[in-house]
Amino acid sequence: MFFRHLLFLILSLLSFNLFANPLSISENEINKYLSNKVSLKDTIAFPGLFAIDYQLSNLSAKLGKNNSKKIEVGGTVTGNFKLGTKDFDGKINLTFDTIPYYDPEKAAVYLKDIRILSWSGSPDKYIRELQTIMPFLSKNLSQLASYVPIYELDSSKPRDVIIKKFAKGILVEEGRLVLETNFL
Template identity: 30%
Template sequence: MIKRLFLLPLLLWLDGCASQYSISEQQVQQYLNDKVVKQIKLDSEGMKLQSGITRLDVKLGEQAERISVTAFGELKLETPLFPLYASMQTRFSATPRYQASNHSLYLDDMQIEDVLLTPEKLQLLIGPVARQMANQAKDLLQDQPIYVLDTDKPKEAKIAEMTQSIKVEPGKLTLLFK
């Protein structure tokens, strides 16, 4: 019992010496799919096209200091004869930024890497509209946080106060402290 009491201050001191905290690729992906995907519905002006994102996949550190986000979605085009359906996959890359005022991570310098439609024969028919919708998704993703530290949890509240910058590493985002 006395050994435990002696170790407690040492453990607390070592915990306070940490200079970084990591958020895993899976944590970011889960946050995006739980909080962001539901909010993204895309509209096309002038065409009867409905679309939405069904899932977002995240890869961290494949490119230096960048995040790769792949959006999977469904498109439905109403035509006079019959509706056309397609699956859409859009890959983005971006630089993460930590915003201390709301303890959130955002995407900057977001670029569309590619837009793929399945079946491929619809690429010629709705490819330009799909790219327009990919731009809408890009704008929506840039405006929303990709991860928010939960300040109701004491550990994350302390991390939120201390975070100064962010670093992208393979499989994780590392928050660096002041």
């Protein structure tokens, strides 16, 4: 009988804790995941006009800043750029905002609707040419972000197991993603 009461007490406290504290993923957790597990490499080309063989690195996210329901992501594109007859190694620092979404089947957070907010590039003498490829780069990054997660739930973490079982959507709050559940 004692063990039944103890079990009931533990389960009650656990459920109270789940209801009192939303299930969320912090900005730090996402940035750690981006740093350790996300590597985006691709090639985009428009024959006769340009080709870019690039890697997107140094990703960092800011969640819900400026009272926004979006994520702001910064990163660096490095690679080989062929623009017409010019062939050079270059670098583009970008900042873009995007909308996160949770895929319950894959237990992962993805991005959609990427919009480049600002960018700078080098070498300086090719800035004008780089400007012409930015819409293509933006579209390519959007396609990549739709199938490369920015965060995957870890089945070895009890919190993530609970999120995976009950999460149905996602909300952006300052500094964290809150997963909406269907148990309230």
